[in-house]
Amino acid sequence: MKLLLKADRLIDGTGAPPIHNGAVLVEDGRIAQVGACEEIRLEEGEPIDEIEIAGGSILPGFVEAHTHIHCSAEADAYRHVTTESDATLIMRGVQAVRSALTSGVTTMRDLGSKNQVIFPIREAIESGVIPGPRLLAAGTPITTTAGHCNMFGTEADTADEVVKAIRQQFKLGADCIKIMSTGGGFTPGTNTRAPQYPADTLRAAVEDAERLGLRVAAHCHAAAGVRNCVEAGIHNLIHCTWLAEDPDDIYDYDPDVVEVMVEKGIYVDPTLALGRLNQMRGRERPAGRAFGDPERRFEILRDMWDRGVKFVTGMDAGMTNARFDDFAYIPEVMVDNMGISSMEAIVCSTQTSADCLGILDETGTLEPGKAADVVAVAGDPLADVRALHDVNTIISRGRVVKRAGELLI
Ligand SMILES: [Zn+2]
Structure with a gap:
Protein backbone atom coordinates (compact mmCIF):
# COMPACT_ATOMS: atom_id res chain seq x y z
CA MET A 1 0.00 0.00 0.00
CA LYS A 2 1.17 3.52 -0.70
CA LEU A 3 2.09 5.62 2.33
CA LEU A 4 1.31 9.31 2.65
CA LEU A 5 3.22 11.30 5.29
CA LYS A 6 1.84 14.78 6.02
CA ALA A 7 3.05 17.57 8.34
CA ASP A 8 2.84 21.34 8.81
CA ARG A 9 6.03 21.86 6.82
CA LEU A 10 8.37 19.94 4.55
CA ILE A 11 12.09 20.71 4.29
CA ASP A 12 13.47 18.89 1.25
CA GLY A 13 17.20 19.06 2.12
CA THR A 14 18.21 21.20 -0.87
CA GLY A 15 18.00 24.49 1.02
CA ALA A 16 14.78 25.50 -0.78
CA PRO A 17 12.20 27.31 1.40
CA PRO A 18 9.97 24.92 3.38
CA ILE A 19 6.68 23.81 1.84
CA HIS A 20 3.75 24.59 4.11
CA ASN A 21 1.39 21.67 4.72
CA GLY A 22 3.79 19.39 2.91
CA ALA A 23 3.55 15.70 2.10
CA VAL A 24 5.59 12.79 0.77
CA LEU A 25 4.01 9.86 -1.03
CA VAL A 26 5.97 6.60 -0.70
CA GLU A 27 5.51 3.66 -3.04
CA ASP A 28 7.58 0.45 -3.19
CA GLY A 29 10.35 1.89 -1.03
CA ARG A 30 10.81 5.00 -3.19
CA ILE A 31 9.56 8.57 -3.04
CA ALA A 32 6.74 8.84 -5.59
CA GLN A 33 5.64 12.45 -5.01
CA VAL A 34 6.70 15.44 -2.88
CA GLY A 35 4.86 18.72 -2.47
CA ALA A 36 2.06 20.61 -0.77
CA CYS A 37 -0.71 18.24 0.43
CA GLU A 38 -3.19 19.55 -2.14
CA GLU A 39 -0.72 18.89 -4.99
CA ILE A 40 -0.32 15.18 -4.27
CA ARG A 41 -2.25 13.22 -6.91
CA LEU A 42 -3.90 9.98 -5.81
CA GLU A 43 -5.97 7.57 -7.84
CA GLU A 44 -9.61 7.55 -6.92
CA GLY A 45 -10.65 5.02 -4.30
CA GLU A 46 -7.03 3.93 -3.85
CA PRO A 47 -6.32 2.64 -0.30
CA ILE A 48 -3.68 4.80 1.39
CA ASP A 49 -1.84 4.43 4.67
CA GLU A 50 -1.70 7.95 6.05
CA ILE A 51 0.43 9.43 8.83
CA GLU A 52 -0.16 13.05 9.81
CA ILE A 53 2.18 14.86 12.19
CA ALA A 54 0.28 17.93 13.41
CA GLY A 55 2.69 20.79 14.16
CA GLY A 56 5.60 18.74 12.82
CA SER A 57 8.13 18.87 9.99
CA ILE A 58 9.17 16.36 7.33
CA LEU A 59 12.86 16.10 6.36
CA PRO A 60 15.20 13.71 4.56
CA GLY A 61 16.65 11.00 6.82
CA ALA A 328 21.05 15.90 16.38
CA TYR A 329 23.85 17.45 18.46
CA ILE A 330 25.87 17.99 15.27
CA PRO A 331 23.51 20.50 13.58
CA GLU A 332 22.82 21.97 17.02
CA VAL A 333 26.51 22.79 17.60
CA MET A 334 26.85 24.09 14.02
CA VAL A 335 24.06 26.59 14.73
CA ASP A 336 25.11 27.49 18.30
CA ASN A 337 28.88 27.70 17.83
CA MET A 338 29.54 28.32 14.13
CA GLY A 339 26.59 30.66 13.80
CA ILE A 340 25.16 29.17 10.60
CA SER A 341 21.40 28.96 10.10
CA SER A 342 19.28 25.94 10.98
CA MET A 343 18.47 25.51 7.29
CA GLU A 344 22.20 25.46 6.42
CA ALA A 345 22.90 22.89 9.16
CA ILE A 346 20.02 20.72 7.88
CA VAL A 347 21.41 20.82 4.32
CA CYS A 348 24.82 19.71 5.69
CA SER A 349 23.08 16.87 7.59
CA THR A 350 21.32 15.61 4.47
CA GLN A 351 22.19 16.76 0.93
CA THR A 352 25.86 17.70 1.44
CA SER A 353 26.74 14.58 3.43
CA ALA A 354 25.01 12.28 0.91
CA ASP A 355 26.95 14.04 -1.86
CA CYS A 356 30.23 13.52 0.03
CA LEU A 357 29.45 9.81 0.23
CA GLY A 358 28.70 9.69 -3.52
CA ILE A 359 25.07 8.61 -3.04
CA LEU A 360 23.13 11.81 -3.69
CA ASP A 361 21.29 10.11 -6.58
CA GLU A 362 19.86 7.66 -4.08
CA THR A 363 19.23 9.66 -0.87
CA GLY A 364 19.93 12.96 0.95
CA THR A 365 17.00 15.01 -0.39
CA LEU A 366 13.27 14.50 -0.78
CA GLU A 367 12.82 14.10 -4.52
CA PRO A 368 10.71 11.68 -6.57
CA GLY A 369 12.62 8.55 -7.54
CA LYS A 370 14.98 8.54 -4.57
CA ALA A 371 14.88 5.95 -1.79
CA ALA A 372 12.19 6.76 0.78
CA ASP A 373 14.53 7.85 3.59
CA VAL A 374 12.27 10.27 5.42
CA VAL A 375 11.88 11.52 8.98
CA ALA A 376 9.34 13.72 10.68
CA VAL A 377 10.10 15.68 13.83
CA ALA A 378 7.70 17.31 16.24
CA GLY A 379 7.98 21.10 16.01
CA ASP A 380 9.86 23.38 13.63
CA PRO A 381 13.65 22.89 13.38
CA LEU A 382 13.98 26.11 11.38
CA ALA A 383 12.71 28.02 14.44
CA ASP A 384 14.78 25.93 16.86
CA VAL A 385 17.28 23.38 15.60
CA ARG A 386 16.81 21.38 18.84
CA ALA A 387 13.57 20.08 17.32
CA LEU A 388 15.78 17.60 15.42
CA HIS A 389 16.21 15.65 18.68
CA ASP A 390 12.49 14.90 18.74
CA VAL A 391 12.18 12.44 15.86
CA ASN A 392 8.61 11.28 15.74
CA THR A 393 8.43 9.21 12.54
CA ILE A 394 11.20 7.39 10.64
CA ILE A 395 10.93 5.76 7.22
CA SER A 396 14.05 3.95 6.08
CA ARG A 397 14.10 2.83 2.43
CA GLY A 398 10.31 2.71 2.57
CA ARG A 399 10.05 0.76 5.80
CA VAL A 400 8.30 2.49 8.70
CA VAL A 401 10.68 2.19 11.65
CA LYS A 402 8.90 4.65 13.94
CA ARG A 403 5.34 5.79 13.49
CA ALA A 404 3.98 8.90 15.22
CA GLY A 405 6.14 8.34 18.29
CA GLU A 406 5.86 4.56 18.40
CA LEU A 407 8.99 2.55 17.68
CA LEU A 408 8.20 -0.46 15.48
CA ILE A 409 11.54 -2.29 15.65
ZN1 LIG B 1 36.94 8.55 13.83
Missing part, protein backbone atom coordinates in the same frame (compact mmCIF):
# COMPACT_ATOMS: atom_id res chain seq x y z
CA PHE A 62 19.92 12.12 8.42
CA VAL A 63 23.33 11.14 7.01
CA GLU A 64 25.88 10.33 9.73
CA ALA A 65 29.23 10.41 7.93
CA HIS A 66 31.59 9.25 10.67
CA THR A 67 31.10 6.36 13.08
CA HIS A 68 33.05 3.43 14.49
CA ILE A 69 30.30 0.91 15.18
CA HIS A 70 32.49 -1.52 17.09
CA CYS A 71 33.53 1.13 19.66
CA SER A 72 31.60 1.44 22.91
CA ALA A 73 31.21 5.25 23.35
CA GLU A 74 31.95 4.66 27.03
CA ALA A 75 34.76 6.09 29.18
CA ASP A 76 36.55 2.76 28.68
CA ALA A 77 36.21 2.80 24.86
CA TYR A 78 39.95 2.29 24.37
CA ARG A 79 40.12 -0.72 26.72
CA HIS A 80 37.02 -2.24 25.11
CA VAL A 81 38.35 -2.06 21.58
CA THR A 82 41.76 -3.40 22.56
CA THR A 83 40.53 -6.35 24.64
CA GLU A 84 37.13 -7.51 23.38
CA SER A 85 36.55 -10.42 21.00
CA ASP A 86 35.32 -9.88 17.44
CA ALA A 87 32.03 -11.51 18.49
CA THR A 88 31.50 -8.88 21.19
CA LEU A 89 32.47 -6.09 18.78
CA ILE A 90 29.87 -7.35 16.30
CA MET A 91 27.22 -7.32 19.04
CA ARG A 92 28.19 -3.73 19.84
CA GLY A 93 27.82 -2.93 16.16
CA VAL A 94 24.34 -4.48 15.95
CA GLN A 95 23.27 -2.29 18.87
CA ALA A 96 24.99 0.78 17.34
CA VAL A 97 23.21 0.64 13.98
CA ARG A 98 19.85 0.11 15.67
CA SER A 99 20.48 3.05 17.99
CA ALA A 100 21.45 5.32 15.06
CA LEU A 101 18.38 4.34 13.05
CA THR A 102 16.03 5.12 15.95
CA SER A 103 17.42 8.67 16.07
CA GLY A 104 16.57 9.31 12.40
CA VAL A 105 19.90 8.33 10.79
CA THR A 106 18.98 6.47 7.59
CA THR A 107 22.50 6.47 6.11
CA MET A 108 25.66 5.82 8.10
CA ARG A 109 29.30 5.59 7.15
CA ASP A 110 31.66 3.55 9.29
CA LEU A 111 35.16 5.02 9.10
CA GLY A 112 37.12 2.16 10.51
CA SER A 113 36.33 -0.95 12.51
CA LYS A 114 38.48 -3.84 13.70
CA ASN A 115 39.24 -6.85 11.50
CA GLN A 116 36.22 -7.57 9.32
CA VAL A 117 33.46 -6.97 11.88
CA ILE A 118 31.70 -4.30 9.80
CA PHE A 119 30.92 -6.50 6.79
CA PRO A 120 28.56 -9.09 8.37
CA ILE A 121 26.68 -6.19 9.98
CA ARG A 122 26.26 -4.44 6.63
CA GLU A 123 25.09 -7.72 5.07
CA ALA A 124 22.67 -8.42 7.96
CA ILE A 125 21.04 -5.00 7.44
CA GLU A 126 20.80 -5.55 3.68
CA SER A 127 19.19 -8.96 4.09
CA GLY A 128 16.77 -7.77 6.79
CA VAL A 129 18.24 -9.85 9.62
CA ILE A 130 18.75 -6.75 11.80
CA PRO A 131 17.38 -3.21 11.54
CA GLY A 132 19.84 -0.48 10.61
CA PRO A 133 20.52 2.44 8.29
CA ARG A 134 22.08 2.05 4.84
CA LEU A 135 25.67 1.34 5.87
CA LEU A 136 28.83 2.32 3.99
CA ALA A 137 31.99 0.72 5.30
CA ALA A 138 35.68 1.60 5.12
CA GLY A 139 36.79 -1.73 6.62
CA THR A 140 39.86 -1.22 8.78
CA PRO A 141 41.49 2.20 8.80
CA ILE A 142 44.94 2.37 7.19
CA THR A 143 47.68 3.71 9.45
CA THR A 144 51.44 3.58 9.98
CA THR A 145 53.12 0.94 12.15
CA ALA A 146 52.20 1.90 15.74
CA GLY A 147 50.24 4.83 14.25
CA HIS A 148 46.83 6.25 15.13
CA CYS A 149 44.27 3.44 15.63
CA ASN A 150 46.83 0.72 14.90
CA MET A 151 44.92 -1.44 17.43
CA PHE A 152 42.13 -1.84 14.89
CA GLY A 153 43.82 -0.67 11.69
CA THR A 154 45.89 -2.14 8.89
CA GLU A 155 49.48 -0.98 9.28
CA ALA A 156 51.13 0.29 6.08
CA ASP A 157 54.15 2.59 5.90
CA THR A 158 55.28 3.09 2.31
CA ALA A 159 53.20 4.08 -0.72
CA ASP A 160 53.36 0.47 -1.97
CA GLU A 161 52.13 -0.84 1.37
CA VAL A 162 49.32 1.70 1.51
CA VAL A 163 48.20 0.78 -2.01
CA LYS A 164 48.24 -2.91 -1.05
CA ALA A 165 46.18 -2.17 2.09
CA ILE A 166 43.61 -0.32 -0.06
CA ARG A 167 43.33 -3.29 -2.40
CA GLN A 168 42.87 -5.62 0.56
CA GLN A 169 39.98 -3.53 1.92
CA PHE A 170 38.45 -3.33 -1.57
CA LYS A 171 38.66 -7.12 -1.87
CA LEU A 172 36.91 -7.54 1.49
CA GLY A 173 34.08 -5.29 0.29
CA ALA A 174 34.94 -1.75 1.45
CA ASP A 175 32.77 1.07 0.08
CA CYS A 176 35.38 3.75 0.86
CA ILE A 177 38.85 4.11 2.35
CA LYS A 178 39.97 5.67 5.65
CA ILE A 179 43.57 6.68 6.20
CA MET A 180 45.17 8.22 9.28
CA SER A 181 47.31 11.09 8.02
CA THR A 182 48.41 12.29 11.50
CA GLY A 183 48.45 10.99 15.07
CA GLY A 184 45.28 11.05 17.15
CA GLY A 185 44.11 11.57 20.73
CA PHE A 186 42.58 8.07 21.00
CA THR A 187 45.93 6.31 20.48
CA PRO A 188 48.58 6.73 23.19
CA GLY A 189 52.03 7.56 21.87
CA THR A 190 50.97 9.06 18.54
CA ASN A 191 51.70 12.68 17.68
CA THR A 192 48.62 14.75 16.82
CA ARG A 193 50.88 17.62 15.72
CA ALA A 194 52.86 15.71 13.09
CA PRO A 195 51.98 13.94 9.82
CA GLN A 196 52.17 10.15 9.55
CA TYR A 197 52.41 10.16 5.74
CA PRO A 198 54.02 12.52 3.20
CA ALA A 199 51.80 13.99 0.46
CA ASP A 200 53.08 11.65 -2.26
CA THR A 201 52.05 8.56 -0.26
CA LEU A 202 48.57 10.04 0.19
CA ARG A 203 48.49 10.88 -3.53
CA ALA A 204 49.26 7.23 -4.37
CA ALA A 205 46.39 6.23 -2.05
CA VAL A 206 43.93 8.59 -3.77
CA GLU A 207 44.96 7.44 -7.25
CA ASP A 208 44.57 3.76 -6.48
CA ALA A 209 41.29 4.25 -4.59
CA GLU A 210 39.90 6.29 -7.50
CA ARG A 211 40.90 3.55 -9.91
CA LEU A 212 38.74 1.20 -7.82
CA GLY A 213 35.86 3.70 -7.57
CA LEU A 214 36.42 4.42 -3.88
CA ARG A 215 36.64 7.78 -2.13
CA VAL A 216 39.22 8.47 0.58
CA ALA A 217 38.57 10.07 3.95
CA ALA A 218 41.63 11.10 5.97
CA HIS A 219 41.97 11.77 9.67
CA CYS A 220 44.06 14.93 10.14
CA HIS A 221 44.78 16.99 13.26
CA ALA A 222 48.17 18.55 12.46
CA ALA A 223 48.15 21.52 10.05
CA ALA A 224 51.04 19.83 8.21
CA GLY A 225 48.79 16.78 7.74
CA VAL A 226 45.94 18.96 6.46
CA ARG A 227 48.33 20.47 3.87
CA ASN A 228 49.49 17.01 2.75
CA CYS A 229 45.90 15.80 2.37
CA VAL A 230 44.83 18.84 0.36
CA GLU A 231 47.86 18.57 -1.90
CA ALA A 232 47.10 14.85 -2.44
CA GLY A 233 43.44 15.53 -3.30
CA ILE A 234 41.94 13.51 -0.42
CA HIS A 235 38.15 13.60 -0.91
CA ASN A 236 37.09 14.14 2.69
CA LEU A 237 39.12 15.63 5.57
CA ILE A 238 38.23 14.40 9.03
CA HIS A 239 38.67 16.70 12.08
CA CYS A 240 40.82 19.22 10.14
CA THR A 241 42.01 20.68 13.43
CA TRP A 242 44.98 22.74 12.08
CA LEU A 243 47.14 21.92 15.11
CA ALA A 244 50.49 23.74 15.05
CA GLU A 245 53.73 21.83 15.33
CA ASP A 246 54.56 23.87 18.45
CA PRO A 247 51.91 23.24 21.17
CA ASP A 248 52.32 26.82 22.45
CA ASP A 249 50.94 28.14 19.16
CA ILE A 250 47.92 25.78 19.40
CA TYR A 251 46.78 26.32 15.77
CA ASP A 252 48.47 27.00 12.46
CA TYR A 253 45.45 27.97 10.36
CA ASP A 254 46.15 28.61 6.68
CA PRO A 255 43.40 30.29 4.59
CA ASP A 256 45.46 29.78 1.39
CA VAL A 257 45.18 26.02 1.85
CA VAL A 258 41.44 26.48 2.43
CA GLU A 259 41.16 28.19 -0.96
CA VAL A 260 42.70 25.08 -2.58
CA MET A 261 40.31 22.90 -0.55
CA VAL A 262 37.37 24.82 -2.02
CA GLU A 263 38.81 24.68 -5.54
CA LYS A 264 39.24 20.90 -5.32
CA GLY A 265 35.76 20.42 -3.82
CA ILE A 266 37.10 18.69 -0.71
CA TYR A 267 34.51 17.93 2.00
CA VAL A 268 35.32 18.52 5.68
CA ASP A 269 33.91 16.64 8.66
CA PRO A 270 35.02 18.76 11.63
CA THR A 271 33.59 16.32 14.27
CA LEU A 272 32.62 19.48 16.09
CA ALA A 273 30.04 18.10 18.55
CA LEU A 274 32.51 16.01 20.57
CA GLY A 275 33.40 18.86 22.93
CA ARG A 276 29.73 19.55 23.71
CA LEU A 277 29.07 15.87 24.48
CA ASN A 278 32.10 15.55 26.72
CA GLN A 279 31.13 18.68 28.62
CA MET A 280 27.52 17.52 28.91
CA ARG A 281 28.52 14.09 30.19
CA GLY A 282 31.11 15.31 32.66
CA ARG A 283 34.40 14.29 31.04
CA GLU A 284 37.26 16.40 32.31
CA ARG A 285 39.20 18.25 29.63
CA PRO A 286 42.82 17.07 29.60
CA ALA A 287 45.23 19.54 31.18
CA GLY A 288 47.37 21.80 29.03
CA ARG A 289 46.87 23.09 25.54
CA ALA A 290 46.98 19.75 23.77
CA PHE A 291 43.29 19.95 23.02
CA GLY A 292 43.29 23.55 21.96
CA ASP A 293 41.10 26.57 22.31
CA PRO A 294 37.45 25.77 21.45
CA GLU A 295 36.51 29.38 20.79
CA ARG A 296 39.33 29.90 18.29
CA ARG A 297 38.54 26.56 16.68
CA PHE A 298 34.95 27.64 15.97
CA GLU A 299 36.24 30.94 14.54
CA ILE A 300 38.46 28.94 12.18
CA LEU A 301 35.59 26.65 11.17
CA ARG A 302 33.37 29.66 10.53
CA ASP A 303 36.07 31.22 8.33
CA MET A 304 36.34 27.97 6.36
CA TRP A 305 32.55 27.94 5.96
CA ASP A 306 32.56 31.55 4.73
CA ARG A 307 35.22 30.69 2.15
CA GLY A 308 32.94 27.98 0.76
CA VAL A 309 34.13 24.72 2.31
CA LYS A 310 31.49 21.96 2.18
CA PHE A 311 30.85 20.67 5.71
CA VAL A 312 29.49 17.20 6.41
CA THR A 313 28.00 15.81 9.59
CA GLY A 314 30.16 13.27 11.36
CA MET A 315 30.01 12.55 15.09
CA ASP A 316 32.92 10.10 15.47
CA ALA A 317 30.31 8.01 17.25
CA GLY A 318 31.80 5.22 19.33
CA MET A 319 34.50 7.47 20.81
CA THR A 320 34.03 8.28 24.52
CA ASN A 321 30.69 10.05 25.12
CA ALA A 322 29.77 10.12 21.40
CA ARG A 323 26.79 7.78 21.31
CA PHE A 324 25.13 6.43 18.22
CA ASP A 325 21.81 8.22 18.80
CA ASP A 326 23.48 11.63 19.29
CA PHE A 327 23.20 12.80 15.68
